[in-house]
Amino acid sequence: xxxxxxxxxxxxxxTGQSMTLLCAQDMNHEYMYWYRQxxxxxxxxxxxxxxxxxxxxxxxxxxxxxxxxxxxxxxLGLESAAPSQTSVYFCASSYSRQxxxxxxEAFFGQGTRLTVV
Amino acid sequence: xxxxxxxxxxxxxxxxxxxxxxxSYTVSGLRGLFWYRQxxxxxxxxxxxxxxxxxxKEKERLKATLTKKxxxxxxxxxxxxxxxxxxxxVHPSRGHNTDKLIFGTxxxxxxFP
Numbered sequence: 001x002x003x004x005x006x007x008x009x010x011x012x013x014x015t016g017q018s019m020t021l022l023c024a025q026d027m028n029h030e031y032m033y034w035y036r037q038x039x040x041x042x043x044x045x046x047x048x049x050x051x052x053x054x055x056x057x058x059x060x061x062x063x064x065x066x067x068x069x070x071x072x073x074x075x076l077g078l079e080s081a082a083p084s085q086t087s088v089y090f091c092a093s094s095y096s097r098q099x100x101x102x103x104x105e106a107f108f109g110q111g112t113r114l115t116v117v
Numbered sequence: 118x119x120x121x122x123x124x125x126x127x128x129x130x131x132x133x134x135x136x137x138x139x140x141s142y143t144v145s146g147l148r149g150l151f152w153y154r155q156x157x158x159x160x161x162x163x164x165x166x167x168x169x170x171x172x173x174k175e176k177e178r179l180k181a182t183l184t185k186k187x188x189x190x191x192x193x194x195x196x197x198x199x200x201x202x203x204x205x206x207v208h209p210s211r212g213h214n215t216d217k218l219i220f221g222t223x224x225x226x227x228x229f230p
Contacts (some may be wrong), residue, residue, distance in 0.1 A: 014216075031216070042222035043161075043204070050216055058217065090160050104208070105151055106218055108160035 002026050006091050006109035013081040013116045021112050024089030031094045032074040033058075033106065034066060036087040043090065049074055067090040081116045088113050118215045119144045123205050123221035128193055130228050138224045142203030145212035150188050152181050153204040155223070161204055163192075176177040195228045202226070 023032065030051050035043040041109045045058030049068040061086060065077045072091075078085060094106040120143045130136055142150065149168050153161035165174040167183040174181045178199065180191045189229045190203055206218040 033217075035220075040222065042207075043220040045217055048217065056216070092160075104149060105163040105166055106206075107163065108153075110160045111158070 004093055004107050006089075006098070006111040008112060008114050009110065011112065011115070012077075013024065015081060015083060015116060017081050018077070018079050019081065019114075020078075021089055021091075021114075023074045023076070023093075023095040023109060025072055025074075025091075027107065028071070029107075030071075031091035031093055031106075033063070033092045033094075034061065034074065034076045035090045035092065036088060037111075038087050046076065046089075053071055081114075083116045086114060086116045087093050102116060119207065119209050121205055121207055121213065121219050121221035123203075123210070123224050124154075124228045125224060126222070127225045128227070130226065131230055132196055132230050133192070133194045135190065135193045135195070137192070138203055138226070140190070140221055141186060142188070142205075142207045142219075143186075144207050144209040145214075146210035146220070148208040148210040148215070150183055150207045151206045151208070151218065152190055154203045155204055164203075192226070194206040195226075197230050200226055200228045 004025045033048040034046040044060050047066040049055050052071040055066045067075045089112045092106040093110045122141045124139045132198045152164040155161045165181040170185045178193050182189045205221045206220045
Protein backbone atom coordinates (compact mmCIF):
# COMPACT_ATOMS: atom_id res chain seq x y z
CA UNK A 1 0.00 0.00 0.00
CA UNK A 2 2.88 2.39 -0.80
CA UNK A 3 1.07 4.93 -3.05
CA UNK A 4 3.55 7.67 -3.98
CA UNK A 5 7.09 7.41 -2.62
CA UNK A 6 9.68 10.17 -2.80
CA UNK A 7 13.43 9.77 -2.35
CA UNK A 8 15.25 11.32 -0.52
CA UNK A 9 13.23 12.91 2.29
CA UNK A 10 15.87 15.51 3.18
CA UNK A 11 18.90 16.90 1.37
CA UNK A 12 21.34 19.77 1.78
CA UNK A 13 23.18 20.93 -1.34
CA UNK A 14 25.87 23.48 -1.96
CA THR A 15 25.25 26.12 -4.62
CA GLY A 16 26.15 24.72 -8.02
CA GLN A 17 25.76 21.05 -7.10
CA SER A 18 23.37 18.81 -8.96
CA MET A 19 20.92 16.20 -7.74
CA THR A 20 17.97 14.08 -8.78
CA LEU A 21 14.74 13.58 -6.85
CA LEU A 22 12.96 10.30 -7.47
CA CYS A 23 9.21 9.74 -7.40
CA ALA A 24 7.68 6.29 -7.69
CA GLN A 25 3.98 5.37 -7.76
CA ASP A 26 2.43 1.92 -7.69
CA MET A 27 -1.16 2.86 -8.68
CA ASN A 28 -0.68 2.62 -12.47
CA HIS A 29 -1.48 6.32 -12.82
CA GLU A 30 -0.90 8.03 -16.15
CA TYR A 31 -0.40 11.56 -14.86
CA MET A 32 2.49 12.60 -12.60
CA TYR A 33 3.43 16.02 -11.26
CA TRP A 34 6.24 17.80 -9.47
CA TYR A 35 5.32 20.75 -7.22
CA ARG A 36 7.30 23.00 -4.95
CA GLN A 37 5.77 24.49 -1.81
CA UNK A 38 7.05 27.70 -0.27
CA UNK A 39 5.60 29.66 2.68
CA UNK A 40 2.79 31.95 1.55
CA UNK A 41 2.94 30.78 -2.07
CA UNK A 42 1.11 27.49 -1.98
CA UNK A 43 1.84 24.60 -4.33
CA UNK A 44 3.40 25.63 -7.63
CA UNK A 45 3.67 23.22 -10.53
CA UNK A 46 7.20 22.72 -11.85
CA UNK A 47 6.78 20.04 -14.53
CA UNK A 48 4.28 17.33 -15.23
CA UNK A 49 3.80 14.25 -17.39
CA UNK A 50 0.64 12.87 -19.01
CA UNK A 51 2.18 9.50 -19.76
CA UNK A 52 5.36 7.48 -20.15
CA UNK A 53 7.90 9.27 -22.31
CA UNK A 54 6.13 12.66 -22.11
CA UNK A 55 6.89 15.77 -20.08
CA UNK A 56 5.59 19.34 -20.05
CA UNK A 57 6.44 22.61 -18.32
CA UNK A 58 4.39 23.90 -15.45
CA UNK A 59 4.30 27.29 -13.78
CA UNK A 60 7.93 27.45 -12.53
CA UNK A 61 10.09 25.16 -14.72
CA UNK A 62 13.33 27.18 -14.91
CA UNK A 63 16.35 25.46 -13.35
CA UNK A 64 14.70 22.03 -13.37
CA UNK A 65 14.55 19.10 -15.77
CA UNK A 66 12.41 15.97 -15.65
CA UNK A 67 12.23 12.53 -17.21
CA UNK A 68 9.51 9.85 -17.36
CA UNK A 69 11.23 6.82 -18.84
CA UNK A 70 8.97 4.38 -16.99
CA UNK A 71 5.29 4.85 -16.22
CA UNK A 72 5.79 4.41 -12.50
CA UNK A 73 8.74 6.79 -12.10
CA UNK A 74 9.09 10.55 -12.50
CA UNK A 75 12.51 12.13 -11.91
CA LEU A 76 13.19 15.78 -11.11
CA GLY A 77 16.71 17.06 -11.72
CA LEU A 78 18.48 20.17 -10.55
CA GLU A 79 21.49 20.75 -12.80
CA SER A 80 23.10 23.59 -10.82
CA ALA A 81 21.36 24.23 -7.52
CA ALA A 82 20.69 27.78 -6.37
CA PRO A 83 19.56 29.08 -2.95
CA SER A 84 16.24 30.10 -4.58
CA GLN A 85 15.53 26.39 -5.05
CA THR A 86 15.41 25.83 -1.30
CA SER A 87 11.91 24.46 -0.84
CA VAL A 88 9.78 21.43 -0.10
CA TYR A 89 9.16 19.36 -3.23
CA PHE A 90 6.09 17.19 -3.67
CA CYS A 91 5.38 14.59 -6.28
CA ALA A 92 1.81 13.58 -7.11
CA SER A 93 0.03 11.22 -9.47
CA SER A 94 -3.51 10.82 -10.79
CA TYR A 95 -5.63 8.95 -13.33
CA SER A 96 -5.73 10.07 -16.95
CA ARG A 97 -8.24 12.45 -18.46
CA GLN A 98 -9.98 9.56 -20.22
CA UNK A 99 -11.00 8.18 -16.85
CA UNK A 100 -12.60 11.27 -15.40
CA UNK A 101 -15.71 9.37 -14.32
CA UNK A 102 -13.58 7.58 -11.75
CA UNK A 103 -12.07 9.02 -8.62
CA UNK A 104 -9.69 11.56 -10.10
CA GLU A 105 -7.94 13.06 -7.12
CA ALA A 106 -4.16 13.43 -7.11
CA PHE A 107 -2.21 11.40 -4.56
CA PHE A 108 0.82 13.05 -3.02
CA GLY A 109 4.11 11.80 -1.67
CA GLN A 110 5.48 12.85 1.70
CA GLY A 111 7.79 15.48 0.26
CA THR A 112 11.50 16.19 -0.04
CA ARG A 113 12.89 19.06 2.01
CA LEU A 114 15.78 20.58 0.05
CA THR A 115 18.12 23.24 1.37
CA VAL A 116 20.66 24.90 -0.92
CA VAL A 117 23.43 26.76 0.90
CA UNK B 118 -7.11 33.20 -16.12
CA UNK B 119 -7.73 30.15 -13.93
CA UNK B 120 -7.42 31.15 -10.30
CA UNK B 121 -8.21 29.89 -6.79
CA UNK B 122 -8.43 32.11 -3.71
CA UNK B 123 -8.86 30.73 -0.20
CA UNK B 124 -9.98 32.63 2.87
CA UNK B 125 -9.22 33.22 5.60
CA UNK B 126 -5.46 32.61 5.50
CA UNK B 127 -5.56 31.47 9.13
CA UNK B 128 -8.36 30.55 11.51
CA UNK B 129 -8.24 29.89 15.25
CA UNK B 130 -11.19 28.07 16.79
CA UNK B 131 -12.11 26.85 20.22
CA UNK B 132 -12.90 23.16 20.37
CA UNK B 133 -16.57 22.76 19.46
CA UNK B 134 -16.81 26.14 17.69
CA UNK B 135 -18.13 25.46 14.18
CA UNK B 136 -16.98 27.54 11.21
CA UNK B 137 -16.46 27.52 7.44
CA UNK B 138 -13.50 27.87 5.10
CA UNK B 139 -14.00 29.49 1.71
CA UNK B 140 -12.55 28.65 -1.71
CA SER B 141 -13.43 31.06 -4.53
CA TYR B 142 -12.48 30.06 -8.04
CA THR B 143 -12.38 31.36 -11.60
CA VAL B 144 -11.93 28.72 -14.27
CA SER B 145 -12.68 28.10 -17.94
CA GLY B 146 -15.16 25.38 -17.11
CA LEU B 147 -14.89 23.16 -14.03
CA ARG B 148 -14.00 19.46 -14.29
CA GLY B 149 -13.72 19.07 -10.54
CA LEU B 150 -12.92 20.84 -7.27
CA PHE B 151 -10.78 19.11 -4.67
CA TRP B 152 -10.21 19.62 -0.96
CA TYR B 153 -7.03 18.40 0.71
CA ARG B 154 -5.75 18.37 4.29
CA GLN B 155 -2.06 18.92 4.94
CA UNK B 156 -0.38 18.29 8.28
CA UNK B 157 3.01 19.88 9.05
CA UNK B 158 5.86 18.01 7.36
CA UNK B 159 3.48 15.82 5.37
CA UNK B 160 2.08 15.73 1.85
CA UNK B 161 -1.49 16.83 1.11
CA UNK B 162 -4.10 14.18 1.88
CA UNK B 163 -7.23 13.96 -0.27
CA UNK B 164 -10.56 14.76 1.40
CA UNK B 165 -13.28 15.41 -1.22
CA UNK B 166 -14.01 15.87 -4.90
CA UNK B 167 -17.00 17.97 -6.02
CA UNK B 168 -18.06 18.01 -9.66
CA UNK B 169 -21.16 20.18 -10.03
CA UNK B 170 -22.94 23.07 -8.34
CA UNK B 171 -25.22 21.94 -5.54
CA UNK B 172 -23.16 18.86 -4.75
CA UNK B 173 -22.25 18.15 -1.11
CA LYS B 174 -19.87 15.61 0.45
CA GLU B 175 -19.42 14.74 4.14
CA LYS B 176 -16.75 13.03 6.16
CA GLU B 177 -16.93 12.97 9.96
CA ARG B 178 -17.00 16.64 11.09
CA LEU B 179 -16.32 18.01 7.59
CA LYS B 180 -18.81 18.91 4.89
CA ALA B 181 -17.87 20.37 1.51
CA THR B 182 -20.33 22.27 -0.68
CA LEU B 183 -20.05 23.73 -4.17
CA THR B 184 -21.62 26.62 -6.08
CA LYS B 185 -20.72 27.98 -9.52
CA LYS B 186 -18.22 30.41 -8.00
CA UNK B 187 -17.07 28.98 -4.68
CA UNK B 188 -16.81 26.05 -2.35
CA UNK B 189 -17.12 25.92 1.41
CA UNK B 190 -15.59 23.47 3.84
CA UNK B 191 -17.80 23.46 6.91
CA UNK B 192 -16.29 22.17 10.13
CA UNK B 193 -18.82 21.17 12.77
CA UNK B 194 -17.75 20.96 16.43
CA UNK B 195 -14.03 20.78 15.56
CA UNK B 196 -11.50 18.94 17.69
CA UNK B 197 -7.79 19.73 18.15
CA UNK B 198 -6.92 16.88 15.77
CA UNK B 199 -8.65 18.83 12.98
CA UNK B 200 -5.81 21.37 13.15
CA UNK B 201 -4.09 21.41 9.75
CA UNK B 202 -3.81 23.43 6.57
CA UNK B 203 -6.74 22.89 4.21
CA UNK B 204 -6.03 23.24 0.50
CA UNK B 205 -8.50 23.75 -2.32
CA UNK B 206 -7.72 22.92 -5.97
CA VAL B 207 -9.64 23.09 -9.24
CA HIS B 208 -9.28 21.10 -12.43
CA PRO B 209 -10.29 23.23 -15.46
CA SER B 210 -12.18 21.52 -18.28
CA ARG B 211 -11.25 24.08 -20.97
CA GLY B 212 -8.24 26.23 -21.85
CA HIS B 213 -4.53 25.51 -21.45
CA ASN B 214 -4.73 24.13 -17.88
CA THR B 215 -6.83 21.04 -18.58
CA ASP B 216 -3.97 18.70 -17.57
CA LYS B 217 -3.29 20.45 -14.25
CA LEU B 218 -4.67 21.17 -10.82
CA ILE B 219 -4.72 24.83 -9.80
CA PHE B 220 -4.18 25.18 -6.04
CA GLY B 221 -5.08 27.92 -3.59
CA THR B 222 -2.61 28.94 -0.89
CA UNK B 223 -4.59 27.23 1.85
CA UNK B 224 -6.25 28.04 5.18
CA UNK B 225 -4.25 27.19 8.30
CA UNK B 226 -6.71 25.99 10.94
CA UNK B 227 -5.84 25.77 14.64
CA UNK B 228 -8.33 24.26 17.10
CA PHE B 229 -7.65 24.83 20.77
CA PRO B 230 -9.01 22.65 23.60
